[in-house]
Amino acid sequence: xxxxxIDPFRVVLIAAGLAVLATPAAxxxxxxxxxxQPPAEPSKPAEPGKPAEPGKPAEPGKPAExxxxxxxxxxxxxxxxxxxxxxxxxxxKPEDAKVQYDNALTAFEKAIETGDDVNVYFELANLxxxxxxxxxxAKHYRVVIKAQAGVRPDVLKKATAKxxxxxxxxxxxxxxxxxxxxxxxxxxxxxxxxxxAEPLVLMPGTYTFSFAADGFQPKQAELNVEAGSESExxxxxxxxxxxxxxxxxxxxDVVEQAPVVNSPSRLPLYVGGGATIALAGVATVTGLLxxxxxxxxxxxxxxxxxxxxxxxxxxxxxxFTDGALLGAVVAGGFTTYWYLFKYKPGHKKPAETxxxxxxxLTRRSGSPASIAAKVTVAPWVQPGTxxxxxxxxxxxx
Numbered sequence: 001x002x003x004x005x006i007d008p009f010r011v012v013l014i015a016a017g018l019a020v021l022a023t024p025a026a027x028x029x030x031x032x033x034x035x036x037q038p039p040a041e042p043s044k045p046a047e048p049g050k051p052a053e054p055g056k057p058a059e060p061g062k063p064a065e066x067x068x069x070x071x072x073x074x075x076x077x078x079x080x081x082x083x084x085x086x087x088x089x090x091x092x093k094p095e096d097a098k099v100q101y102d103n104a105l106t107a108f109e110k111a112i113e114t115g116d117d118v119n120v121y122f123e124l125a126n127l128x129x130x131x132x133x134x135x136x137x138a139k140h141y142r143v144v145i146k147a148q149a150g151v152r153p154d155v156l157k158k159a160t161a162k163x164x165x166x167x168x169x170x171x172x173x174x175x176x177x178x179x180x181x182x183x184x185x186x187x188x189x190x191x192x193x194x195x196x197a198e199p200l201v202l203m204p205g206t207y208t209f210s211f212a213a214d215g216f217q218p219k220q221a222e223l224n225v226e227a228g229s230e231s232e233x234x235x236x237x238x239x240x241x242x243x244x245x246x247x248x249x250x251x252x253d254v255v256e257q258a259p260v261v262n263s264p265s266r267l268p269l270y271v272g273g274g275a276t277i278a279l280a281g282v283a284t285v286t287g288l289l290x291x292x293x294x295x296x297x298x299x300x301x302x303x304x305x306x307x308x309x310x311x312x313x314x315x316x317x318x319x320f321t322d323g324a325l326l327g328a329v330v331a332g333g334f335t336t337y338w339y340l341f342k343y344k345p346g347h348k349k350p351a352e353t354x355x356x357x358x359x360x361l362t363r364r365s366g367s368p369a370s371i372a373a374k375v376t377v378a379p380w381v382q383p384g385t386x387x388x389x390x391x392x393x394x395x396x397x
Contacts, residue, residue, distance in 0.1 A: 071115025078107030082127060101131050118147045122155050125162065134169040135201045141166065171225035174199040176234040182213040213237055264343045272335030276328050283324035290317035
């Protein structure tokens with residue numbers, strides 16, 4: 001048959017068939033699909049004060065904008081990743097298949113965030129059931145079953161059958177916590193506040209729950225969940241007890257304060273004594289050195305230069321010795337003065353206010369008793385009076 005006899009219409013049909021067959025082949029093992037950004041063409045950045053255009057990733061902490069076109073591309077990507085994971089699973093490459101299934105989960109979630117097609121939950125639940133997450137699959141099958149609109153009849157029928165199947169692998173727990181608004185946590189993760197909108201879907205095992213509310217005592221409970229079970233548990237928190245105690249009148253404590261005696265400081269004694277000893281030591285050393293220089297100066301075998309050096313050094317050492325001796329005398333005098341006239345008098349015991357014979361030397365007038373001194377000692381000399389040690393005694397008896 002020549003080329004001129006080829007039917008153009010038949011060629012178009014063959015090309016279309018090849019395109020259809022090539023669609024699943026686009027997800028062959030070894031290909032990589034980026035999951036960080038949505039599979040959409042780049043869009044222009046939003047101007048200040050305006051929302052971002054479709055195709056731009058949502059900012060962290062903000063819900064993604066609804067865009068059916070982007071959601072459709074996420075869905076197609078997820079479906080291709082599932083096919084790729086199935087091919088790797090049949091090729092006995094479970095680790096590579098798991099990577100593709102995890103990427104497919106992310107793509108399905110992106111399709112749900114950016115779209116409003118409830119039927120996507122059915123495909124997501126199928127994948128979760130396939131990879132061994134029946135608890136998550138049961139939640140998403142239930143979303144499809146309880147949807148009021150937008151679910152295709154065939155999808156609703158399949159979701160109902162699948163939900164009955166996975167329900168036998170998990171347990172349903174309905175928690176009722178009193179009071180309402182109590183925070184419910186499980187293994188450190190917050191599940192929500194009471195009352196919960198839906199029963200908890202859990203894998204078989206033992207779980208520890210914590211409940212807390214303002215004004216109530218926190219509480220913990222341990223629940224055992226079995227496969228295919230449905231249970232309801234009610235917990236009531238106890239209010240915190242508030243005890244009111246009457247305010248007692250404050251009675252000031254009467255504390256008898258001892259008279260404050262200002263003791264003189266010992267620091268001047270330490271400083272003066274230390275300075276005296278140090279300066280005396282310096283004077284002794286420099287004096288001995290000066291004597292040795294004098295011996296060199298008077299020695300008969302010393303040269304003229306040695307005598308000159310000895311004379312100069314001896315004079316210098318003699319001056320140091322004189323200065324040190326003078327400083328030692330001054331420091332010793334100051335130390336003696338401080339001890340005799342400052343420190344020692346302050347350590348004398350106060351005189352008895354009442355003699356042994358019982359004579360009271362205090363006066364009493366409408367105020368507290370006061371002590372009147374009968375003898376006054378002052379460093380004062382009056383002509384015609386006798387003095388003892390430079391002190392004059394005067395007073396009345």
